Amino acid sequence: MEISIIRFPGTNCEVDTYNAVKKVLGITSKILSCKDTVIPKSDLIIIPGGFSYGDYLRSGAIAAREPIMSDLIKKAKNGVNILGICNGFQILTECNLLPGALLKNSTLKFISKITNIQITRNDTFFSKDYDKNQSVKIPVAHHDGNYFVDQETLRAIEENAQVAMRYAEPINGSLNNIAGLYNNSFNILGMMPHPERAIDNQTGSNDGIKLFQSMLKSMSL
Amino acid sequence: MPDKDIYQSHGINEDEKKLLLESLGREPTITEIGIFSVMWSEHCSYKSSRYWLKELHTSGKQVIQGPGENAGVVDIGDNQAVIFKMESHNHPSFIEPYQGAATGVGGIMRDVFTMGARPIALLNSLRFGEINHPKTKYLLSGVVSGIGGYGNCVGIPTISGETGFDISYNGNNLVNAMCVGLTTHDKIFYSKASGIGNPVVYVGAKTGRDGIHGATMASGEFDDESEKNRPTVQVGDPYAEKLLLEACLELMQEDAIVSIQDMGAAGLTSSSVEMADKGQVGIELNLDKIPTRQKNMTAYEMMLSESQERMLMVLTPEKTQLAKEVFEKWGVDFEIVGQITDTNNLVVKHKNKVEANIPITYLTDSAPIYKRDVSPRKQKQKSTAKINQNIDIKDTILKLLNSPNICSKKWIWEQYDRSIMANTLNPAGDDAGIVRIEGTKKAIAMSSDVNPKYCTADAKKGAKQAVAECWRNIISMGAEPLAITNCLNFGNPEKPEIMYDFVKTIEGITEASRELNFPVVSGNVSLYNETNGKPINNTPTIGGVGLINDISFLEKFGHMLEGDQVFLIGNKGKNLSCSAFEEVIMGRNTEDPPDVNLKTEKINGEIVKKLINDQLLSSCHDISDGGLIISICELLIKSNIGADINIANNGNILEELFAENQSRYIISVSSSNQDKMFEILNNASIQYHHLGNIKGNELKVNDKIVISLNELNEAFENLIPELMAS
C-alpha cells in the first residue's frame, strides 16, 4: 500500500499525518516536496494541513499552482484517491479538483476546538468503517473554513450526495454546514476537520481512526 | 562629526557619554554611537536590574542551563531536555496589537529553537485596561489574533496562559509570550563563538529599516519622508519563521554549528557582540554581504535594524557548503557575512570603510550598571468600608464568575490552535496545559501566573505568591514542578518606590523558588511601563514547567463525577483582604495580600501530587482568584455536574467561601478511594476538610443557596463574548 503526503513550504501537519498513518495503519508513507514534478505511484495521496506559503493572498492559492499539481490533477482524473485536510481542502478547491471555495470564517476568527461532525454516507473509499449518519468528534483548527459555492452548484452537490460531512451546528458560516466534500466521482475528499489529530482518546478523540481504516480497507479490496 | 545632541537622542546620558569617550579614546562614528546606544540600553544591558537579578535562585540538579543563554534548559530524564523562556512585547502590542503580539511570539520561539529545541508549546500572559475602556476591545481582539496568527501558522500549539484586566493597564497593556521546546542533551546549542577564522553566517529574512530607534539626526540621509516610512513596529512573517525553524533544526542534525544566536532586539549588533563576548573572541562583519530588503541601507541602519525572522551563526568551515544547501533547500537566505577574529573587537566594514571598531568588553562588561535608589511606597490609606455580612451569596458568586479576571477566557483560547502536533492532552481551561512527549509515557505541564493586585499591594508577598501559584497549577495536574522563567513588568525604575518593589519582587521570587526547588532558568525584564507618569501594577509573570513521568493516571482524572466526595486541602479561608471579593463586590482594594507559608505550600502540594499520581482523585483544582467556592464552580462547570456543599455555620461564611488564603486545593474523590486517601492525608498530618458531595445539576450551599448549572455557565461564559459582540 503506497501512501504519499505532499508537503508545501508552510505545511505544518505533514508529520502529524505521517504519524497517524503509521500508528493507525502501520504504513510508512512518503513525504514529498511540492517541487517534485512527479508523484510516485500511490494508492492514496494526502495533502495535509498547514499554512502553505503562509496562506498569503488566499489560503491554498499559491500552493495550487506548484509544479507537482499538474501530476496530481492528472492522477486525480485517473481515479487515484486524494484526501485534502484543512489547507489540503483549500488547495483542492483552488485547483478546481473540488468545486467552490473556502472563505474566511464568518466570525473572522481562527477557530480551534473539537467539533461534532456528522458523517453523511458510509459507502465511499473514505468512509466504509463509519455508520451512516454517524456523529463523530474531530478537532477543527482553521481561519478559512467557510465553504461557499454558487447556488446552482450547491444544488448539484447535494443532489449528487457529495457532501461528506457536516458540522452539527454552524461554526464558521459554511453553506449547509458543509465540513467535507467529495468530487463527483468520489475519489477525492476535502475536509476541514483534522482526523490525524483524532486517533487517540488521550488527546480528546479517536473518531478519526475509522477514516484511516476505511481507506485501508478500500485500498485492500 | 556627531554633534552634542546626538548622544541624548540615543538615550546616552552625560555620564554614559563620558564613559564612552574615555573607553574609546576618540570620537565615535555615528554607527558606533548607534551600537553603544543599543548595547547600553536598558533592553540589552539590563542596567537597572542586572545588579539584583544576580540574587535569583538559579540552581538545582534538574538545571542544565540557567539564565544567561537564549533560554533556560532543564533535564527531564532519558537524555531529553526542555528549553523555555518568556518575553515581553508590551509596547509594540499597544501601538499595533496584531503585529506587536505576533512578533512577540515569533521572537520567543526563535530564542528556543536557536538552542536546538523544537518548540512544542506556547503560552501567553496578557493584561489589558478596564474591560469597558474604549481601547480594550480593540487591543484584546488584535493581540489575540496576532498571537494566534503567528503560532497557528508556524504550527505550535498555544496551550495555556492568563488574561487580566485592570485600570493600571489602560495606557499600557502587557503581552508576555512563553515558548517551551524539546531536545536531547547532545543537541543543545549555545551562543558562545569560537574558532578564529570561522565564518559568521547570516540566515533568514532580509534586513529592512525596521525598528531603528535612533533620532532623525542620526544619519544625514534621513529626511522627513523616510522618517515617516520607517516602521517602529515590525510586521511578522510566520511563514518565514516556519522555514527558518525547519532549516535550523535540520542543520542542527549535522556537526556544523559552532554557535548560534537569534537576532532579537538590536539585531545584528547584539547577536554578534553576544556571540563574540561569550567566546572571548573578536568578530568582523562585512555589511556589503547583508541581504537587505531596501536599497542603500547604511551601516548604522543595518547594525540597528530589528527586522524579524533572522539568525546569526558561526559555522565550521568544512560544513559551510552543506549548511548553505540546507538553507537554500528551504528557500531561506544564507550569506557569509564575516568571521571570528582574535582581536576581541567588533569590526564593522561597509563599502571598503571601517564603520565601527570597538573592543567588545566596552559594550558588555563595561556597560553601565545602576544600583538605583530604593524607598518603600507610602502605604495607601486603608479602606474603611465594612463588609456587609447580609450580602446575597448567590448573587455574589454569579458576579464573581462574571467578573473580567475570573470569567472564562474561551473567547481567547478558541482562537489558538491547541491540537496541532497531536500531543496536547487536556482541553483548554485547566490549571496547566499538558503536552505529551512522543514515544514516551512522559508529558510536560506548563502554566503562567501572577496576581498583579497582590504584587502591587506588597511586592514581596505577591512575588512569592506568583511562584507558589504557578507551582500549584502544575501540581494540580499531577506534575512534578521543575523550573520557572519570568517576565518582570514594572514602571519606571528611576522612581525609588518602583525600584524598591522590583528589589522586593526578586527577594520574593528567590525565597519561593528556593524553598520549592523551582529555580529560575531564564527570564526577561520590561521596565518603563508607564503612561503619563502612571505606572502599571507590578506584574512579575512567572512561567513554570513540570514533568509527568507516566501519563496513565490522566485517563481517569480531570472531572468531578457523580457520587464523588469534595474536600478542601489546606486551611479554612480567613482573610478577604486583597481578594476578588473585595474588588468586585465591595469596590475596594486593601493592601494586605495573603502570605504564602512555603513550608505548608510544599507539604500540601507534594501530598496532592501523590494523591493524583496514585490515581485516587477524580479531579483537582487549586484555589486562587475568588476563593474556595469559585474554584468549586470552575470544576463543576468543566465537569458539567452539580454539588451539595456544606460550610460549617460556626465560621465566617463569607471568608470561608471567598478568602484567597494560599496553598489550598479543591479535590474530589470517589467513595471507594476515600479511605486510602485519608490514610495518606493523616500520615502527612496536613489540614483538610470535607465540603460535600457531587450530584445533580445544581450547586447547593448549606441547602439554602441554590444555583443551577445553567446560571453558573452563563455567568462564567458570557462576559467576554458579549463584550466583543457589542
Place this chain on the structure above:
Amino acid sequence: MKARVFVRLKSEVLDPQGQAIESALKNLNENNIKNIRQGKLIEMDIEAKNVQEAKKSIEDITLKLLANTVIEDYKIEIE
C-alpha cells in the same frame, strides 16, 4: 508602468469583514456610511511596451493567481 488590481468578493458572496466594519461604525454613531465591502488592492510595477500589453499581462496573472473567480471579481488599472 504602475498597475493596480482590485480584487473584491462578488456581490452575492457575504462579506463579513465589510459587515464588521459597518457594525463598528454604528457603534461610533457613524450612520451615513453604508454597504461597506472589503477587498484587496494589489499594486505592482510592470514592464511592458504599452498599456495594452500591460493590461493583457496583468489580466493573465490575475486569472492565473490573483483572483479566484469562483468568489471574486477583479478590476485592473494602469497608470
Place this chain on the structure above:
Amino acid sequence: MKARVFVRLKSEVLDPQGQAIESALKNLNENNIKNIRQGKLIEMDIEAKNVQEAKKSIEDITLKLLANTVIEDYKIEIE
C-alpha cells in the same frame, strides 16, 4: 456618493503577502512584474452634502478604524 479607501503598508514596512505573490509569479515565469504590494480596498456608500464633507467623514473613520498609521498609509477616493 461612492467612496473607496486604499489602505497599504508603508513603503518600508515588510509585506510578506506581496513577497509571496511575487515569488509565486516568478515560479509561473512571469518576470516582468515587480515590487508587488498587497493592501486593502474598502468600498462604501456615503451620504454627505458634498465631496468635502464626505472626505472628512471618511478620513475620520479611516483613522479611527480602517488604518493604523503606525504601519499603514491610506488614500481616499470619492466618485
